[in-house]
Amino acid sequence: MSDWHTSTLTQLAAGLRARKFSSAELVRAYLQRIDASQAALNAFISVTREQALSDAAVADRALAAGAAGALTGVPIAHKDIFCTQGVRTTCGSRMLDNFVSPYDATVVAKLKGAGAVMLGKTNMDEFAMGSSSETSFYGPVRNPWNPQLVPGGSSGGSAAAVAARLVPAATATDTGGSIRQPAALCGITGLKPTYGRVSRFGMIAFASSLDQGGVLTATAADAALVLREMAGFDANDSTSVDTPVPDYVAALERPLAGLKVGLLKEFFDEGLDAHNERRIREALKVYEGLGAKLSEVSLPNLPLSVPVYYVVAPAECSSNLARYDGVRFGYRCEKPRDLADLYRRSRGEGFGAEVKRRIMTGTYVLSAGYYDAYYLKAQRVRQLINEDFRRAFGSVDVLMGPTTPTPAFAIGAKTSDPITMYLNDIYTIGANLAGLPAVSIPCGFVQQLPVGLQIVGPHFSEARLLSAAHAFQRVTDWHTRVPPGYA
Amino acid sequence: MALTREQIASIAALARLDLTASEFPVYQDSLSRILEFVSALDRAHTADVAPMSHPLPGLSQRLRPDVVTEQDRREHYQANAPQVAAGLYLVPKVIE
């Protein structure tokens, strides 16, 4: 047994290429870690053991032949929101419990093409609707730092898996913070790219104008390596952007001196836990030490981002989830009396409580007589928030602030009150509304629980965000901390 | 903005969701609170602001050449279907 799991993905990829160890060895070791942790963490919905071992063998042959891609032989996991051909793809829902995707999502195909070996599909909030990974049909995911606590959500399975070093990288999606918030609560690096940077084809839709695929890793350098393979134009996604993908890895060492950092005034509000704030302020000092120029900026409309989100996201979700009707795929109720009964019971029984809540909220805000007051109004305020960001990026390069108001909270603590749960995403939603890239990196601990620093940049500034994160990780070691019991 | 039980029933009907008796009060309460919460939007002045339905401004729809790229994969696709016969997806009798 080696210390592979404490290596970074970048180191593992290099080790594989240098043939220091084989993909098969690596895959077996990680599968063992997954098995050993499953009862405690519930991070996976499916483990694709046979396929992983056979893919590892193929990878090893490619490595031996010197025909390796950037990620050949590297184990990864996919959030169970990405369609994987021939593999059950549930989106954390009873509705898709028996759904075997006939095709690969573009992200899955690209990473496969780069040589990555999939170990399994990670647990998540049902249809990515949640901030705690408690709404999954397959039970809650637990935080590796403390199993009584949530890992954040909706990509909680991916975050817990990477934090517990069950896999060196996992894909994830972010509609309102679902990559960054669990990254913060689990003490890892989470990158949400610019809207349109990563194809949404094959990524099961929650809110189409906000959803964006990204990655969870231990380090910013690992995220750069994976993003370089995931990103790019896709003719199957009309909203994907036809802009060349820069070499994020090569850009990592870009000097930080002179970086103009805006401190988001609205993020340092009364909702921010004082201990969290202290860790964030300390991190900002580190940046100052690295030569960053800090200044405070204000985005006056940003406090309205949560209300905007809870109109726009449910509206889009109510329409996106109308296809789950028990006719062509997915759950169908027993013995429907008639068509109306088929629809109502298949959907009523197939969807969980939070999904139904959002479908109903969305149905309401789009319905006749309410559309202007809710949906249209929200899209106008969204424009104001977007303009706030644009103005801010006129004077600073990046914005910094906390990723979450508090560290991880107890399982069950917020399930009874949706508003309290929704407010977890208060610092992350703005980037989704404006389609901006953002990264969360570990920046310290509060009572043995990790805290995340968020960096937001203008459209297509991933290289800059990753190099800024990388600069921080070169002088700190928060990203190397592994939860006790998983070291 | 408190919703009535009847409003919940009509939203659920529109969304084709069967709700149990115990779910009604839960959704009545939480949807009412969500609407109350989002009513904060009323404070924003948006008179001359265009609604933003897409996060990246200035992009336009790309057009695909008119080429048939697909082959028949019916059996494969219908493997996920709850009920099929003679290549058709089956549902309870529809009365028009």
Add this chain to the structure above:
Amino acid sequence: MSAWETVIGLEIHAQLATRSKIFSGSATAYGAAPNTQANLVDLGYPGVLPVLNAEAVRMAVKLGLAINARIAAQSVFARKNYFYPDLPKGYQISQYEQPIVAAGALDIVLDDGEVKRIGITRAHLEEDAGKSLHEGLPGVTGIDLNRAGTPLVEIVSEPHLRSAKEAVAYMKKVHTLVRYLEICDGNMQEGSFRCDANVSVRRAGAHQLGTRAEIKNLNSFRFVERAINYEVARQIDILESGGQVVQETRLYDPDRGETRSMRSKEEANDYRYFPDPDLLPVVLDEAFIGAVRATLPELPDQKAARFASQYGLSAYDAGVLTASHELAAYYEEVVRELPQEPKLAANWIMGEFAAALNKENLEVGSGKLPPGRLAGLLRRICDQTISGKIAKEVFEAMWSGGASADAVIEAQGLRQITDTAAIERMIDEVMARNPAQLAEYRAGKDKLFGFFVGQVMKATAGKANPAQLNELLRRKLGG
């Protein structure tokens, strides 16, 4: 004058003749085995996304230009949300607030020859739904999604139509136009061209519109006429007996010849339209529109005007001959071979030829009688080889046997007799055989002239040149 005025607006759905679907690469061909032309996008599978077909956009623009409409520099796709088993995603991608084609107009000709301009509110792109099949499936409905995602252009008229006849004339005009433009095959039996009719009635002279009923899915001109007439009578009955018309969706039952309420569609018609976040605004610049404009053919009205002036046809004849571009092309082929006889050609094409096609339910382009063949027949009328009457016999022989006019004339010995001496000989024989009639004629009974014409024609099996016969007979009978 009726006490009631009928007000009709039509929503015509024309399937665009693209090879692939509007948002996917599936084929659009009609008649394939169920669900063999439905891919993941058409089936609304989790995770799939739409990508717009360029040809569908070009076709919609072509239509817009042909009705002199403004083409929107920016149009937006929206989702129309409703549940129905033949609608896989639970929403139809359509256009709502910003359609690709804004206001335009078409002229129709009324029975009295008056030209009436019918306003077109808009035309927009959308996807078709699949089909629900009920027959032969006890207790269940089968869903075939081959049609799902076929591009449609929906052409919405203003409520300018005042009778079922006007509605049919307008629908025929649009039908002609889309086929001229080659954007729709116009096949109504296969559902490629169909309409919904919004029908209401109001007291003559009233300004406010009455409550309307929408009759769905009319797929023949005859059904449009019958359904509207039935619906108008039904609404007048209701109003005259003090009732109120209910705004609803109705279905026409061709077997019973009546419309009935479609309760299934009534349940919830709150469509919750909103811009489709999976598609970006469609932005068309002048270069794109100009390129489409360059592909516009001569349009039906332009062609009819040209036919009238170039060939000296009546407006009516020009209208009939340009009703389809195939028929107009056929006519012009015939006239090219017979430039001096455009009217004769028109009469024969609208008469014998149209009747023969009609009888066998054939299209102009069936190839049954190529234009060169018909021109060959007409040439023999012009050069007096045969009379017009004999020509009809020859036409029938050509139609059923496929031979040329000359071959038929030769084989059946139908060549006209123009030899004066021969005709005179026949006249002499007839006069000799009918002395009594001859005496009566010469005593002043002029009407008997026809009797002698008939007798001579009978003796020549109709082949005597009629003009020559008349002249010679008049001279002989006069003594």
